[in-house]
Amino acid sequence: MDVSLPAGANPPAGADAVFDAGRASPMIAQYQALKRAHPGALLFFRMGDFYELFFEDALVAAPALEIALTKRGRHAGEDIPMCGVPIHNAELYLHRLIRKGFKVAICEQLEDPAEARKRGGKSLVKRDVIRIVTPGTLTEDALLDARSSNYLVAVAASGGELALAWVDISTGAFWTEAVERAGLPAALARLSAGEILVPERLFAEPTLAGTWREAGEAVTPLPDASFDSIAAERRLCQAFKVATLEGFGGFGRAELAAAGAILGYLELTQKGLLPRLDRPRRLESRAVLQIDPATRRNLELVTSLSGSREGSLLAAIDRTVTNAGGRLLCERLSAPLARPEPIRARLDEVESFVESPDRRADVREALRRCPDLGRALSRLSLGRGGPRDLLAVARGLEQAGALRDAIGDEPALAGIARRLVPLGALVDRLVGSLEDEVPLLARDGGFIRVGRHEELDQLRNLRDQSRRHIAALEEHYRRETGISSLKIRHNNLLGYYVEVPASQLGKVPASFVQRQSMAGATRYSTKELAELESRIASAGDRALALELELFESLRQEVLAEGDAIAVTAQALAELDVAAALAELAVEQRYVRPVVDESASFAIVGGRHPVVEQALARGHDSFVANDCDLGPSRALWLLTGPNMAGKSTFLRQNALITVLAQMGSFVPASSARIGVVDRLFSRVGAADDLARGRSTFMVEMVETAGILNLAGPRSLVILDEIGRGTATYDGLSLAWAVVEHLHDVNRCRGLFATHYHELTALASRLERLSCHTLRVKEWQGQVVFLHEVAPGTADRSYGIHVARLAGLPEAVLRRAEEVLHRLEEGEARSAPAKLADDLPLFAAALRPTSGPACAGAEPSEIERILEDVVPDELTPKDALELVYRLKKCLVEREPRAHIRSR
Ligand SMILES: Nc1ncnc2c1ncn2[C@@H]1O[C@H](COP(=O)(O)OP(=O)(O)OP(=O)(O)O)[C@@H](O)[C@H]1O
DSSP states (O other): OOOOOOOGGGGOOOOOOOOSSSOHHHHHHHHHHHHHHHHEEEEEEETTTEEEEEEEHHHHHHHHOOOEEEEEEEEEEEEEEEEEEEEEGHHHHHHHHHTOOEEEEEEEEEOHHHHHTTTOTOOOOOOOEEEEEETTTTOOOSSSSSOOOOOOEEEEEETEEEEEEEEEEETTTEEEEOOOOOGHHHHHHHOOEEEEEEEEHTTTOOOHHHHHHHHHHGGEEEEEGOOOOHHHHHHHHHTTSOOSSSSGGGOOHHHHHHHHHHHHHHHHHHOOOOOOOOOOOOOOOGBBBEEOHHHHHTTTTTTTTTSTTTTSSSHOOOOOOOOOHHEEEEEEEESSSOOOOHHHHHHHHHHHHHHHHHHHHHHHHHTTTOOOHHHHHHHHHOEEEOOOHHHHHHHHHHHHHHHHHOOOOOOGGGGHHHOOOOOOOHHHHHHHOOOOSOOGGGGOOBOOOOOOOOHHHHHHHOOOOHHHHHHHHHHHHHHHHHOOOOOOEETTEEEEEEEEEGGGGGGTTSSEEEEESSSSSSEEEOOHHHHHHHHHHHHHHHHHHHHHHHHHHHHHHHHHHHHHHHHHHHHHHHHHHHHHHHHHHHHHHHHHHHHHHSSOOOEEOOOOHHHHHHHHHOOOOOOEEEEEEGGGOOOOEEEEETTSSSHHHHHHHHHHHHHHHHTTTHHHEEEEEEEOOOEEEEOOOOOGGGGTTTTHHHHHHHHHHHHHHOOOEEEEEEEEETSSSSHHHHHHHHHHHHHIIIIIOEEEEEOOSSSSGGGGGTTTTTTTTEEEEEEETTTTEEEEEEEESSSSSSSSOOOHHHHHHHOOHHHHHHHHHHHHHHHHHHHHOOOGGGGGSSSSHHHHHHHOOOOOGGGSOHHHHHHHHTTTOOOHHHHHHHHHHHHHHHHHHHHHHGGGGGGOO
């Protein structure tokens, strides 16, 4: 959509006190004072029907908004740069600026210019900032994504503890969580916050620099004083009108500090107005499945690698019918649980809907009629709501009552049913007071039902009759003057006026007072018209004022039930998610998983939820596979040709775990999962050039994170570790990583590799077993069966895949020739012996018997080794020796660093 503002659309200069030359004019002084009070935000300075931006703000905002940069008046001998946006579609521009990471202070006129004029000729209109719009404090539908939560997060530290607090002010959800340092990136990635408040001291800590970088634009550093835990306690007590926080559960100092910082920031940005918030609740870190940012990205849980929702797991499983349900599904997918009991409770809810299709259909039908209760309530609480929000509350509550009846006495849904509070009296009052169709903004009037309020009805009649009087007056003037084309019109400048075309001017009576003459017509005022106008205006104004009063009293009635409405909104969302997951389960043939405290991981007939649906669209079917990572075979080494389905298999098991632990049925014929506490996945490789990390570096950083954090309850998915470097470095690293996972981390895991040499490890590591993806060679073609079976792959068929990809035939033939020779050489080097040759260095240093090594003369490496007396080497000598040998190898035998497959 083109939202650029034509240069001429700015209001004329001089509409308010002037921006004049020389000293700061009163207007500039007012502007500059407001600007100084709100550093770090662009100032939207209200002037009539526009928000204007001046000086530096104009220079920054004009290109960001793609609107014309103009100038207005002069200051200190220079033109003042300016740009502006019309208020009627200011939200559009705000949206653009917020998206680009700006914060915007909205400065309004606090009085009518006429009132200012009454104080004397050049008096300034009073203005002040009424709100600072920041990415974490949005409430408007136009600025928010309807189907994802928008969190404002604060991170705080106290006495060595670290904690988070977060709110979604568009629904009032308020949480705290104590986190370990190592768990901070995972917690922040889970929340995917719109804005993260960080004390300057933490922001400057070098060990956290990577975390803040990861969060990017969202981070807002604030003075350390904003995170004072004593002040925080006071703030929380005030906000929730309690004398002590004891009843809220035991918050740590850092949690208090973070929660207090959030309240402080809300007060600052909302200018003292606090939205309705739930009482803060503590989330225990161990209650949720820990998923670090890289794993989250790799598994494409809520967005695909390209950043869009399309292609993600969320898009594949979302069958919710309300926005609130969509948000809750997204939250649950981002934060699956790590305790079997609450998972089972969620699964019970889903199962009850799977088993009763009729109830499911009825509930989903009723939910479709449910507006976004939570967001409507939040706007009303901040004074930003309108009649449509009141009506949304009424309709939502009405449906809540209907849904409670539809659920009946189903035991699995009793917990939800109890929280659906229909508030019948409030609904009756709202529905009785409001028209069926109401305007968005209260100031537009016309939303209170006719017949509801006697005085209002009288005023409206008066106003509407007056309008009929205008029509009658027009008719009267036409007859009296004989000017049939005479019209009575209205604009903001002249009010009501009579317009006569130029050709008829001779017939205009003397009593008409000329106001404005234009090319084709002349405009007049008359005494009768002025009187009528004043009657219309006063009746209209009084009617509107009365309607606004009635709106305010309805708003207060709604807010008085705010907590009950918020609870109902949450219950409706939970109902939507349960019914939607049941719909998905039936549609996609998912089964209820068993999630318990055991150490099992037994998936029978597992499928990849996203790939399966994609294949189905092309009428292809997905080949189901089993995966059993029970205690005696917790680690699988998966080999198989390119394109055989290794990555798909790895991911599907991680995704089945996520689905099971978020409380969803899973794509399998049966699944038993001993609850997983941390999920790690390193799949694929991408450069992170922006952060100066190469592909290999990214791979190693992520692998380091896994080896340091994975424990016996973790599930680790590793795909092609080590492929980003020279063969032997890569193989050695992969080798050592598998050993570490097996011996030290002792986690459940799947490790896919093209280093077939690694399969030799199975004979030494008791819980490691080898599996492969089967292929069939048929008439010179390779057929991928996508079946996982015990065993190892003998070839990678990389050249076959390259042929499918369209590499030139000459290149393919040459590659086949090289492969043949390399394989001949490899056969003679007996790589399987590697397993017996630990430590690894010995294996890596043994000269290969490829063509480049086949000389009769002893090689340089052999000569060096001949001179070495191992017992006389210091550790430093040994290390230098390794470097020397390695250098020789690279100089003499670059081919050894080509991957041989
Ligand atoms: N179980 C399956 N059933 C049907 N099709 C599958 C299955 N698994 C994978 N595929 C198809 O095969 C394609 C390749 O799968 P995948 O990327 O997992 O292979 P890979 O073995 O990891 O390949 P590479 O080693 O080249 O990375 C997928 O895009 C998918 O379309």
